[in-house]
Amino acid sequence: MSIATTNQTPPLEPYNLFTTDPVLDDAVTREGDKGDRDHLSAFGERVGSEEVFTWGHEANRHSPVLETHDRFGNRLDAISYHPSYHSLMEISVSNGLHCLRYERSPGDGGYVTRNALMYLMAQVEVGHGCPISMTSSVLAALRTQPDLAAVWEPRIISRKYDPRPINTADKAGSLLGMGLTEKQGGSDVRANTSVARPVAAGGPGAEYRLTGHKWFASAPMSDAFLMLAQTPLGVSCFLVPRILPDDSSNPLMFHRLKDKLGNHSNASAELEFENAVGWMVGEEGRGVRTIIEMVNGTRVDCTIWAASLMRQAVAQAGWHVAHREAFGAKLIDKPLMQNVLADLEIETEAATLLMMRLSGAYDRAPNDPAEAAFARIATPVAKYWVTKRSTPVVREALECVGGDAYVEASIMPRLYREVPLNSIWEGAGNVIALDVLRAMRKSPASTAAFLDEVELATGADPALDRELSLLRRQLGGMEPDEVEARRLLERMVTTWAASLLVMHGDTAVADAYVNSRLGGDWGAQFGTLPAHAAVRAFARRAIPHR
Template sequence: MTVTEFPAGIRPAQHRTHDVVNQAPRRVDIDEYGTNQPLMEGVRQYGAAWHDRELHEIGALVGSEKFQSWAESAHTSPPELRTHDRYGNRVDEVDFHPAYHDVLGAAVRHGAHTSGWADPKPGGAVARAATFMLFAQIEPGHACPTSMAHAVVPVLQRDPEVGRDWLPGLLSRSYDPRMIAPGLKSGLMFGMGMTEKQGGSDVRANTTVAAPVLSDPDGRVHLLTGHKWFFSAPQSDAFLVLAQADAGLTCFLVPRVLPDGTRNTIGIQRLKNKLGNKSNASSEVEFDGTWAQRIGEPGRGVPTIIEMVNHTRLDCVLGTTAGMRQSLSEAVWHARHRRAFGARLTEQPAMTAVLADLALETEAATWTALRLAHAYEAGSGESEAMFRRLATAVSKYWICKRGPQHAYEALECLGGNGYTEDWPLARRYREQPLLAVWEGSGNVIALDVLRGIAKTPQSLDAFWAELEQTAGIHAVLDTHLRRVRQELSRDLRDPVAAQTRARATVEGMALALQSSLMLRHAPAPMAEAFIAARLGEGRGHHYGILPHGTDAAAIVERHAADSI
């Protein structure tokens, strides 16, 4: 073999093209609470300032490189179903990457699941909401079991005969993923199984059958036979499900492991191959003589479980808002560090307008989310109960539908980087549609608003009363609200028209609520810009279309405390 020597003085370059310039550093080791001005202001506005210190601790934790690494590992190594052990015994277990347990364990230790119930002092619901949002901002998959553990508490409180066995474990801040008898565990988690493949949202079409166990003197114990199409968090310790009993559709509590340590017959058929939410297990299961305990009144399954549904709908709003915060933060961070055409991206007027509009959406969602959480405070009274009955569904519809487009626009701010899996916004873009679908997709929620108005007209009165706080302050909002009320009053006289225009009605109500909250709590220039951009004559169809005179740079600055 002949080796040709290099000509004198000529050597290959030492990877000069690998010098990295004009790339934003990784956004880590940031207090995600201390840099979120609207969240901090909302926590104080709604009576949870006493939780500030722990929220700063949580903000530093979820903003750390360690926690972000956990989030990435949990999604890139999703759960796996193990139906049998090596000997052929049916085990129906779901194996998670250790990082998922790290994330969920940290959330439970800080009370993201049930702290508002465990310590129901003033501001408790808002403190829990802010905690939940901070964790969900970085790792959304664990939020599903966290939310269901929170949402099941009022159902169990209404049935103390069942609740006394489960509430202590739910209110614990100990995370215990072992598959053992619930009485031996230091902490418990809950899941839910409502829908079936033939009915979907039409749960009254469920075919799962509940047969009473005649030897049970209280008539509580039943054996279930059937199939659940979406069975959330199958690794949980127990589940609320609906099944057809002698009295009609009834709610049941199904433990994963029975009190004597025997595994209940919950056959996990497969894990769902979802668009996003990869770290979390969603499944299909079969019941075959599955032990269950009735909860609530016989034949009142939907009214019993609807309390859980309302709380999980609230968490859909919280989770979407948390996702908006992540999307906005990553977009602003990139734009503050990246240069193009001789200036930083944030100094380019077109980019600044997009970032400012994303910030307006995020701020409006944040104030709405915390106002809703405040309505769920313990002892909040009948007027607040009526307000949240309608406002939760209205806000769930609008904010969760805004989430995917918001994530996409933020992703685009990063250009090609945003479209790769090396940045978190691709994951967030796939995540946001889940919250629009979960606990009722668009039409289901919009029609539920109409049902709520028909069933409890006082809930509509409470909603309008909330908006009266800003009556006469802004002419554009007043005109919008007057039109929404007139059109709704007309549509309610024609059921077909009401259903046809349900989405328009709910959208109008949601924007009125957000505009009113922005007027009350956001800086005046931001409130003015939001109302003009969402309700004014010059409003556009995409982000970045702001009214003349908007100080976009100031809006971005309010949301960019972590980017300097």
């Protein structure tokens, strides 16, 4: 005899992640839709299928394995991945998540669509996004060395996923990674001890031999890495392939894969190299300046991933409380649950608007100096805030689902383990806050562009107007003390998010955001919106209606 199961929530999947997300849909249209909504809709349907959700689960259950040697003792340095990981990579590569931004001219919406696709994909599985992100970002740095870019660009701009560990000249498509972090220094890459010696005269584009180590080298199966190493003029940037043009292996030794809190589908290796072959990218001694173009792209992706994890967690929470009954009614009809869900939804919608506005700025920046200046400061501002807000949002959403969210068959533990990473890599919170101060100091145009942006909402709401004038005074005054950088950043980003919501968001959501986040009518936890906020109405915005 089996006891009947009642009052259990059905699985959310399959559902179309794009057509059930009107906030994303509107933002894509606003920021530069060039006829991609059909693609986004088909992609949202595909990644929201049971099959792809299952791949996400399996790729994380069966983490990659490092094989250092073959059975005869020869070095292999190979990583084997579960087939589900390859299926996920195949979808992302064939849809251009690693190259779409370069397939079109700036301002043609390629980067906007690509980021919306990434936002959809990462909801289902984010770990494989690491190599996709690094590849999508690398050309911005590699193009500073046109001779190398000419060789590698066609390999990168290919929608064919080819994981074979062979000479990239013989492959249908290539993926690239990056190696900055060493044991003795992560944020402070000037402390790098890896060295590069020229084979001949040296200089930009010339061949070097690299010796040293990298403490975190994610996606170690990449076809090549951009790496930092010391030369007589300082830290320089190098392109280091895994397989050399003569088909031999570059001596890159992977000692161990990290046993990580989350991000289990993605391999992150400890790497050592002695006399590895590399070619200098950009000017000698300007390696940080060169690679920062790549890092900016991956910082944007950290912001997207954080917003994406929030969206999926809140969608799961909304779906659950719409189905689950307790104490005689659906949880979604309980006033206190409505407050929690509404509060989570506000934060998530704000994050989505921030990351899509940033995407639009990047798309237009190459042809638009004002957007380029705005993107300079908006990148660390958005990265800092969205990646930090995402952790408490996912935790609270997990609690909405209750005990079932604490078991591994649910996607919630995976979202929860994944979410803190985005605020660590590509610059942890303090480093990002200091970058905002640096932008203010070195690029006053970026501060001016930021103010122009937030002031577009002037006159829409008295509480927002008050914050705008405080912000104007603060940004126009003396350079803020380091110790207050986070306080300033919070004012910048909440004012920016409020201005976006007021201009483009749902009126009730915008009012609640302004009154709680700017007006101080809010508690320390989610679910503390004042009783007069229209929580009943917009709590339901969290439910993806299939």
